[in-house]
Amino acid sequence: MTARSTRCTTAAKTRTSRLAAVAAIAVAGSMLLTACGDQTEGGSAEGTSSSQKPASNAPLFSKLPADIQKSGVIKVGTDASYAPMEFTEGGKIVGVDPDIAQALSKQLGVKLEFVSGTFDGLITSIYSGRQDLIMSSMTDNKKRQEGLDDAGKKIGKGIDFVDYFSSGVSLLVKKGNPQGINSLDDLCGKTVAVQRGTIYEDTFKAQAAKCGDKKLTIQAFDTDAEAQTRVKAGGAVADLNDYPVAAYIAKTSGGGNDFEVVGSQSDVGLFGIGVSKDKPQLRDAIKEALDAIIKDGSYAEVLKKWDVEDSAVKSATVNAGK
Numbered sequence: 001m002t003a004r005s006t007r008c009t010t011a012a013k014t015r016t017s018r019l020a021a022v023a024a025i026a027v028a029g030s031m032l033l034t035a036c037g038d039q040t041e042g043g044s045a046e047g048t049s050s051s052q053k054p055a056s057n058a059p060l061f062s063k064l065p066a067d068i069q070k071s072g073v074i075k076v077g078t079d080a081s082y083a084p085m086e087f088t089e090g091g092k093i094v095g096v097d098p099d100i101a102q103a104l105s106k107q108l109g110v111k112l113e114f115v116s117g118t119f120d121g122l123i124t125s126i127y128s129g130r131q132d133l134i135m136s137s138m139t140d141n142k143k144r145q146e147g148l149d150d151a152g153k154k155i156g157k158g159i160d161f162v163d164y165f166s167s168g169v170s171l172l173v174k175k176g177n178p179q180g181i182n183s184l185d186d187l188c189g190k191t192v193a194v195q196r197g198t199i200y201e202d203t204f205k206a207q208a209a210k211c212g213d214k215k216l217t218i219q220a221f222d223t224d225a226e227a228q229t230r231v232k233a234g235g236a237v238a239d240l241n242d243y244p245v246a247a248y249i250a251k252t253s254g255g256g257n258d259f260e261v262v263g264s265q266s267d268v269g270l271f272g273i274g275v276s277k278d279k280p281q282l283r284d285a286i287k288e289a290l291d292a293i294i295k296d297g298s299y300a301e302v303l304k305k306w307d308v309e310d311s312a313v314k315s316a317t318v319n320a321g322k
Contacts, residue, residue, distance in 0.1 A: 058109025059292065063285040068132070073111045074282075076101060077131035079119035084248040084306045085137040088116070096244065096306045097135040100164065103298040107289040126159050126276050133286070134159070134274030137167075137244075140321025141269070161272025162286045163317045167308075168265030169200065170243040172231065172250065175260050179237045182263045188214040193227035193236035196220035200240035203267075232258050244308045251307050265310065270321045283318065290316035 061069065068074055078097065080086045086095040093114045101112040114135070117125065123144065125131040140161035143149070147156030173181050181187065184203070188211035194201045201220055208216040219236055221227045228249065230236045241249065243265045250259045273290075275283040293299040294315060303309045 058107060060107045060285055060289050061109035063281070063288060064108060064110065065279065065281045065285075068110060068282065071110075073113050074108070075130070075132045076112050076114045077122045077125045077134050078114050078116055078136040079122065080114070080116040082137055083245070084308070085244055086114075086116075086135070096165070096302060096308060097137065099302040099305065100293070100299065101135060103293040103302060104286065104289045106298075107292045108285065123156070123159060123274065126274055127156060129276075132275070132279070132282060137165070137271050138274055139269050140272030140319065142322060144274075145319050145321070157277055159274045160277055160280075160283050161270075161274055161319055161321060162283060162290060163270040163272045163320050164290055164313060165271035165308075165311050166268055166313055167243050167271060167311045168268035169203065169240055170246040170261045170265050171263050172228070172239045172241055172246045172259050173237060173262050174231055174234065175254075175257055177260060177262055181238050184263075184266070185210075187211070187216050187238060189216070190237045191217040191219060191235065192238050192240070193219045193221060193230035194240055195224040195227055196222060203240060228253070228259070238262075244306070244311060247307050270313070270317075272319075272321060287316045287318060 078086050078093065080088045080093045080095075082095075084095050086093060086097045088094070093116060098114060101114070105112045112133075112135075115131070119136060122131070122134045122136055122138065126134060138144070138161075140163050143152075145158050145161065147154055147158035149155050171181060171184075173179070179186075179190065181190075184207045187204075187207060192204055194204055197220075201218065204216065204218045208218060219227075219230060221230070224239065224241065227236070227239045231239050232253075239246075243261070246259075246261045250256065250261050253259055273286055275286065290299070294313070300309070300312065303312050
């Protein structure tokens with residue numbers, strides 16, 4: 001139940017449920033062969049340029065497929081609308097994923113070139129060969145691995161994942177936590193705010209049933225920004241978001257003076273770098289590069305930069321999502 005397992009139900013809303021909806025939306029979208037045709041933003045991991053020759057002396061360059069060694073480029077599909085994981089700033093794609101890609105590029109000796117399109121077309125871009133990788137806070141799960149829709153029907157061959165990030169959902173409260181909220185159980189008898197139609201609203205509804213007579217009042221809004229405003233004004237004690245998003249809001253809103261993240265993450269899952277099942281050599285090179293940046297500390301530096309250290313993985317895994 002994490003981030004991009006449920007991307008928004010509309011492209012304009014970056015904060016719709018990213019878990020519940022996307023299993024259906026991403027798979028349905030993957031059937032639209034033109035879904036990623038409106039890619040508008042481009043970016044790349046720093047350290048290389050399109051005119052440079054591949055850095056053949058990089059530690060893992062020889063592990064890459066021959067065609068990528070020759071081109072010096074790994075094409076990466078993303079949906080750059082999910083701060084702080086990936087978003088557009090000053091015409092460039094920035095965030096956690098591009099910074100991790102930059103560290104990977106130093107191990108691989110090739111450029112990781114990001115192109116932004118619609119989230120529900122990213123898997124299709126792998127199937128078609130338009131992109132080599134997906135780095136877009138995509139939750140690794142069995143349905144995506146096996147190419148299944150929500151009903152369990154086979155609609156594609158599926159993709160492999162190199163798992164690089166662990167994330168759940170977290171409570172966002174007013175700075176100073178005046179109500180002493182540290183868990184969902186602490187919400188009983190209080191009022192919460194949430195974006196309507198998201199899995200987070202469902203989480204609050206489930207908690208309301210658990211609270212029983214100690215009623216939990218849920219105020220649902222069209223946008224998460226409205227829910228945040230309600231919490232900031234004191235009309236509700238908490239909002240619910242994916243952890244990296246909640247952390248980013250806490251860091252940036254009001255210069256860091258509006259909100260804070262409390263309690264432990266719940267419903268934790270893995271984000272994976274998506275790779276075609278036809279490219280096991282590329283998958284294995286990415287896994288080895290990820291292990292290398294974990295070992296040399298550059299991975300930890302990226303997570304620290306974006307205040308998402310709690311989402312670190314200890315080692316790279318393949319298809320470990322459930």
